[in-house]
Amino acid sequence: MSLKIQDTMSGEKRPFEPLEEGKVKMYVCGVTPYARCHLGHARCYVAFDLVYRYLKFLGYAVTYVRNFTDVDDKIINRANERGMVAMDLAQENIEAFYEDMDALGIARPDVEPRVSTSITEIVEMVQTLVDKGLAYAVDGDVYYAVDAFAEYGKLSKRSFDEMQAGARVDVNEKKRNPMDFALWKAAKPGEPKWPSPWGEGRPGWHIECSAMSCTHLGASFDLHGGGRDLVFPHHENEIAQTEGATGVASVRYWLHNGFVNIDDEKMSKSLGNVFNISDLFQRYEPLVLRYFLISAAHYRNPINFNDALLDQAAGRLAYFYESLRKGRRFVRLFDEDYEGPLPCQDVIDTFEARFREAMDDDFSGVKAMDPLSDAFKALNELASTSKARKKPAAARAAALLLDLLAQADEVLNLFGDDPEAYLLRHRAKAAQRRGLDTAAVAARIAERLQARNKREWAEADAIRDALALQGVVLMDRPDGDTDWMVHDEQEPTAP
RNA sequence: GGCGACGUGGCCAAGCGGUAAGGCAGAGGUCUGCAAAACCUCCAUUCACCGGUUCAAAUCCGGUCGUCGCCUCCA
Structure with a gap:
């Protein structure tokens, strides 16, 4: 079996074939750093961290690009409320973002471009779109002319008429079509601004991802990820921009992660149930959240979140670490060469294939827990071996299992902590709870x-x-x- | 209204035409002063409902009911 990926555009799970043999180029929409990260961000970036790590595990040379949309209405508004300079607020939240992501064991992407330092390529792309007749300038704004892009709607599967009928778009007389969207916004007083052929201003919301992916990955690349909610309008608009500008198909596989629900309700500000992950880390070990997000549901599906479910995850992760501690101690006690038949040979023999099979199935962390469960069970069994003459064989088998688990952990990144230290922190948090x-x-x-x-x-x-x-x-x-x-x-x- | 997803044991969740994974909880057992941890065994004749296709359907098709998401800033 080989890697298959569920693609939003085709609606199918397709065998993965990279554009270029042995290489993968992936882009994931990053954050708008106007506030601290919530559970939804955690889910998204853990999901794509698993994708990134697994592709590398398979031996691909991966280029992972994830942006920061550090010029945006929300940042400007929030900064004004707090009497801050917008860029300072963005910087503050970018630092907080790294704190949260690092705690979750999320690897840094290879390239992390920011809007504020990508203005040149953004302006260039807008200009190209204007030149091609796909965009028009009005009073210092530039809008994308949706009618000019015949395939508009192909990702979100909406026909043009449907969208217009159901559109709840604010009235803007400058637009030729209500569905047109801003590529460039004329500067308002007190806002960050850059020079452009249309006057001073700043980029619209969607253009940065098109410009950055083209700059760092090229007109066509393999994987593009983001939250489900970005399918429309963000990614739809991205396609219109990128393909409109370059004239070639941009993305081979579109990956979208499902939402986090809190107690079966949508996480939203009006319900007051948007949890910052840094707050959660006061009560639970960060790795508990990582484990929960990997194991509790496939990344494309909705995931429900509450304390009872997190408690279960915490207990399970503690079991893993307890098993590691026990297994490692046992192996150390009988650190000698052993040749001969091994107990739990079947678990050892099948582990890697089962793990790969799970991950090959659209990066299914849920399924990957299967061989993991068996490995830990076997580890406990081996470490409990009481008959002295059987111990060398058991220790050898345990050592092999620990190696296999360490290999899988290059992808999962759950077991890198020192078991002793982890379990103490786990207990302290549980006691505090x-x-x-x-x-x-x-x-x-x-x-x-x-x-x-x-x-x-x-x-x-x-x-x-x-x-x-x-x-x-x-x-x-x-x-x-x-x-x-x-x-x-x-x-x-x-x- | 349009588009889409989902409905599997007490709870969470795999399953993608070949006769229901796994985890949690629960019951029994081994171990133990008693326990706990760990390990072992047991725990859905059945997959919202109704039709249809098929030798065979949780899996495909049609319909019904229900839940949810997107269409507006949102991971």
């Missing part, structure tokens, strides 16, 4: 230890039961010490 006093818990555990040493089982059990009511679960270790962890409160099961 339940409002637990960590020191008090430790004190109670010490009390129980004394009771146990005196074999006062009733007293020891009473303390454990009391802690259990708070969600604290105790684990007595063979060496006499006691580990503890916190269980998140489960959703009450419906009758």
Whole structure:
């Protein structure tokens, strides 16, 4: 099997064939840095991070371009509200963006152009469109003449008549057709502006992606990604601009990620349920969100989000790290050459093929969790081997599994943390979520230890039961010490 | 109104014509002073509903009901 990609334009899952053998050029719409990132951004960039990493895993030389739309109405408005210079606000939010993305383990793209530093190529493209009769200038504005592009609507599958009938477009007398959109906006007082053949002004919303992708990837490239909501009008307009200017088909595969719903409701400002991911990271480890976004639904489908689902993801990721810790300790204890039959040979033999098969299926992180689950299960089984004569073989098998997991993690990027450190942070966050006093818990555990040493089982059990009511679960270790962890409160099961 | 997506066990979610993955929760077991963790076993004769095509359909076609998204800034 080889990589297949669901393409929005054709509506089909097609075998992936890059334009140029061995190379992939991909473009993903970046953020408009006017505020901190929310869950929707996290989903989008985690999804395409997986795409990027998997293509590299397959051996492609990937060029990944993701822009910053740092000149925009929203930035200008927000900056004015805060009495700031627009570019300073953009810079501030770009830095915050990196903070959030880094925490999520998202690799930096190869090229990250900004509108503010791409004005030359934007103006050039607008000029080309004007020259070709696809755009017209009015009073310092330049609009795209939608009627002149016969294929307008081909991505979002809308006919021209339908769009006009249902259009809720603000009245603008300068436009020849209500569907026409701005390529260049004449400067207003106090706004960022650049010189142009049409007077001072700034780029419209959609043109930057066309200009940047052409500049950094060429007129035609392989993959273009973004959120579902961008299909219309943003990507539709992008196609009109790019293909109008270059005269050739621009994108081979269009990838669109689904939305994040909060408790089955659309995330929106009016509902007040737009979560900044930096706020979420106060309560959950960033990797929990990454794992959740990869494993809970295919990237094209909607994903529902709430604390119960995140708790489940947190628990699962902790299980993975617990298994890694146990597996690595076990392997270290029996670090010797071993030749001979191995336990769990089937899991070892099939892991990579299963992982690839999952990812080959339109980058299905959900399916990729299957072989992963089996590998961790086998790891735990091996590390629990008690018979001494079987341990060298088990340790060898565990070592192989750890290698395989590390390979898959080049794509998933979930297990790079130190298990010890991760689990401590995980527990601290879980304790905080339940409002637990960590020191008090430790004190109670010490009390129980004394009771146990005196074999006062009733007293020891009473303390454990009391802690259990708070969600604290105790684990007595063979060496006499006691580990503890916190269980998140489960959703009450419906009758 | 137009375009599109979706409806699978208590919950989440794969499935893309060949006889229902996986995770969570639940039940039983091994282990343990008792536990927990880990591991093992069990847990949908059935895929919103009704027709149709087929040797064969959760999967294809038609219809009904329901949920949601886009059409306006939005990942």
